[in-house]
Amino acid sequence: MTTRPRILLTNDDSISAPGLYSLWRALKETADITIVAPAHEQSGSGLGITTKRPLQIKEVPWAEGTKAYSVDGTPADCVRLALRVILSSTPDLVASGINRGANSGRNLLYSGTVGGVIEASMHGIPGIAFSCDDFFAPNFIRAETFIYPLVQYVLQNPFIKGTFLNVTFPDHEGPIKGIRMAKQGQSYWRETPQVCHHPEGERYYWLGGKWFDHEDEHEESDIRLIKKGYLTAVPIHAQQLTDQDEFDQRKSSFNTSFEPLFQRQSLRIASGVCTSGIS
Numbered sequence: 001m002t003t004r005p006r007i008l009l010t011n012d013d014s015i016s017a018p019g020l021y022s023l024w025r026a027l028k029e030t031a032d033i034t035i036v037a038p039a040h041e042q043s044g045s046g047l048g049i050t051t052k053r054p055l056q057i058k059e060v061p062w063a064e065g066t067k068a069y070s071v072d073g074t075p076a077d078c079v080r081l082a083l084r085v086i087l088s089s090t091p092d093l094v095a096s097g098i099n100r101g102a103n104s105g106r107n108l109l110y111s112g113t114v115g116g117v118i119e120a121s122m123h124g125i126p127g128i129a130f131s132c133d134d135f136f137a138p139n140f141i142r143a144e145t146f147i148y149p150l151v152q153y154v155l156q157n158p159f160i161k162g163t164f165l166n167v168t169f170p171d172h173e174g175p176i177k178g179i180r181m182a183k184q185g186q187s188y189w190r191e192t193p194q195v196c197h198h199p200e201g202e203r204y205y206w207l208g209g210k211w212f213d214h215e216d217e218h219e220e221s222d223i224r225l226i227k228k229g230y231l232t233a234v235p236i237h238a239q240q241l242t243d244q245d246e247f248d249q250r251k252s253s254f255n256t257s258f259e260p261l262f263q264r265q266s267l268r269i270a271s272g273v274c275t276s277g278i279s
Contacts, residue, residue: 035068163238
């Protein structure tokens with residue numbers, strides 16, 4: 001790509017999050033950037049969208065003349081409104097983050113940071129979701145060094161449509177050992193609900209969470225590599241949701257197994273017997 005790429009930035013930690021500023025700073029010299037991010041933190045929103053109330057877009061002052069907007073909704077809302085309302089042309093890439101806390105393992109499914117990139121991928125737009133493994137003291141400054149090279153790689157070496165890159169920075173002290181393409185791990189935050197009692201007697205719960213290391217974690221998983229000090233990049237395919245192996249193996253027997261139900265239904269209808277369903 002010879003011209004400056006057009007990049008849309010979003011996140012789930014809000015328009016005022018330090019990680020978003022670091023993401024912008026890492027790309028501002030090499031790309032034309034527009035920022036559309038949630039007005040308030042939307043961690044854990046995944047690919048959720050807002051349908052029960054109207055959404056507001058507000059322009060937000062940003063450094064060096066960059067156009068920035070807040071949306072009082074989810075990251076997926078932000079990307080949708082950016083593509084349909086704010087931007088005059090389709091961006092070359094959507095970058096989301098830098099998230100405080102890792103989107104490694106199965107946590108990916110809950111992440112609003114990832115949700116924004118999945119929304120982009122469903123529109124055929126390349127994307128990268130960035131996160132730091134350290135939740136309490138993420139080193140965004142160190143992460144900035146690697147952001148443009150990763151963006152440049154994706155733009156110059158496009159993935160198939162529907163595939164995006166999930167990038168996680170390790171939290172160990174010292175230099176990052178290297179960059180590794182990885183497999184998405186299976187470890188995750190397991191719920192640990194804490195019961196609380198309202199003064200009027202009602203119960204309520206804080207869902208909470210405790211880290212669960214999966215016993216069969218692959219050596220090339222992002223979980224294992226991050227612990228060793230590597231920056232990981234996992235190609236995630238979000239467009240083809242069908243389990244093709246199961247479809248191929250089960251289609252014939254599955255369809256055949258239900259034919260007797262519909263044959264009985266047809267006989268009842270032919271004989272004038274009304275049914276409220278298949279039985």
